[in-house]
Amino acid sequence: MLERIHVIICGGEACSKQEAKDIKREFDRLLEQEGLTDEAKTVMTGCMGLCEYHPVVVMYPGEVFYQNITVEAVATIIEEHIKHGRIVEQYRIPEPFDRGKIKNISQLKFYKMQKRIALRNCGVINPLDISEYIARDGYFALAKVLREMDPKTVIDTMKQSGLRGRGGGGFPTGLKWEFAAKSVDDVKYVICNADEGDPGAFMDRAVLEGDPHSVLEAMAICGYAIGAHQGYIYVRAEYPVAVERLEIAIRQARELQILGRNILGSHFDFDIELRLGAGAFVCGEETALIASIEGERGMPRNKPPFPAVRGLWGRPTNVNNVETFANVPVIFMKGADWFKNVGTEKSSGTKVFALGGKIMNTGLIEIPMGTTLREAIYDIGGGIPNKRKFKAVQTGGPSGGCITEKYLDTPIDFDNLVELGSMMGSGGMIVMDEDNCMVDVARFYLDFTVEESCGKCTPCREGTKRMLDILNRICEGKGTEEDLDVLERLGKMIQESSLCGLGQTAPNPVLSTLKHFRSEYEAHVYDKVCPAGVCAKLTTFTITEDCIGCTKCARNCPVGAIHGKVKELHHIDPALCIHCGACKVACPVNAISTKPVMKEEHAHV
């Protein structure tokens, strides 16, 4: 159950534990009485550092701080804030953050709502020193597994934990291990898929760089469970820091006999080697990845047979993603039930997201499944800079889609995102504001998949290229009504007939923007206007009152379309303008506007 509102009650020393407890009790009592327990939840926390305002209560989302709260005030807050969404000004702390003395509040804000399982050691331990990993109970899960569990129990524990593949597909990891375990062969392999290729996604890199041993430990556990003695980590050569740290980690683990023969005095042997990829996106697909390790061209093949039956060099192989592996040791240390209780019913645990685009706190976050997109973007990510308006969030990279404001309160899990026409993907989360043109965004992702298509199957090789041609045409103002229908039809055809996940999901960015932002496409096609002012050919450049008359734009204009005297407002002659955008780049005060002039004017042109 995920509540709409969270009431955080400060239970620090200054807030006097008793007072805070009374306030929490009163909240719980009244919420129960009003039948709001499904909508609002109360949580007592440690000291927030706002002691001078005690007792303090914080309301999420929105992060409204209330001060000097009494038991009597609780009823007002429930009535106004929770029931009617109105802020109770009389108790509000106006700007708690402006005060230098409140030390760690921003850190608190950023980290408080996160739950670090896969990233538990990232930024905490020295990744070059195995003893620091061991100091944080590293390799104890492996020791426990080897000493106390048989392979079947290991797989049952994994199944019970509900962990699903973090590489994008969301396939239950325990089941995958079971398939590989059931294949009969004396040689089997474990592969860690570290071919992270989505633009703007870097969570696997962070795990490999910050905590390489967690992946090694998990691979050894997996090897024990399925009966493999050799593991490979397929990592891109573009991640030199990760490669170097993995090499050091493997060497240190071998020195301590945690990898190699008779691990920790048991009869289990396991070793790991690195394989460097050249950075082809399609090699993130497991059959293409296997082909690449074998020295073949990285191209996918038909499934079945699945790698669990016929994988690397024809042997049963289990392939998991970096983040999936990073979760595994914790499941064995804290128990499958503990893990199962984090997140939602069908998606247990947490997910790491790389926040990027138009957001204050670009960076890496790990949140329990079921956190809403709004909480991730506004409460953890800090919202959108420069007071711009939120437009969409893109998840799942080139395989995913855009989600609009209307769906921001959707709890994040595998199934919900698919329902919205996007997907979890590996965890890129790119935020877009009103200055982003959705047609241009779709074109960017499609351009990426066209480049990365391996060329084996026709729908993906030819179809995505044709879709890109159409998008290019639309962005240049040459789109026709028919183009939109063709895009949709072609997109669906590629989804249904491509060989692997790359082609099957490549049209998603186009189809989802077409669904949610059709009017924007129509503006490009019918009105020949780019509403966001991104597509240069469809943009009318004008100079606003902010112009300081520095003449830079006029000097940079290649066709002499800009006139004006020094220190006076300049003008662009629309008849001469070639829409190159050089003036916008040159302007030091951002006085070149690309926003469309009133629609009516265009209708007459």
Added chain:
Amino acid sequence: MKSIEDLIKLRDSARKNINMRLNPGSIRIQIGMGTCGIAAGAKHVYQKFQEEIREHNLKNIILTPVGCMGECAFEPLVEILESNGNHTIYCQVSERVVEDIVEEHIIGGAPIEKYFLSAIKR
């Protein structure tokens, strides 16, 4: 290592390097050195700390690189952990700021609030 007992021994001896409460009087300096941190200049910050520690002849300091701390937009990040349990995160640390941190915080014991992550983010 031949058994879980060896592992336990290593863990217990290594813990004092991580948990400063187990190591009275010492300070752990963590530099965020994922690719994001390195790209923002963390290697220079690391070297500067090495130089400063040598120059001031400081003892009981554990200087260590760590992975990405998540706040990539505010790199390079430096976290100072003290044996009294205090954690301080400094952000956008330059070589000049390192001098201040060593002199005022590490030696002087007074954290410099203007470089706090919380101060710069707002």
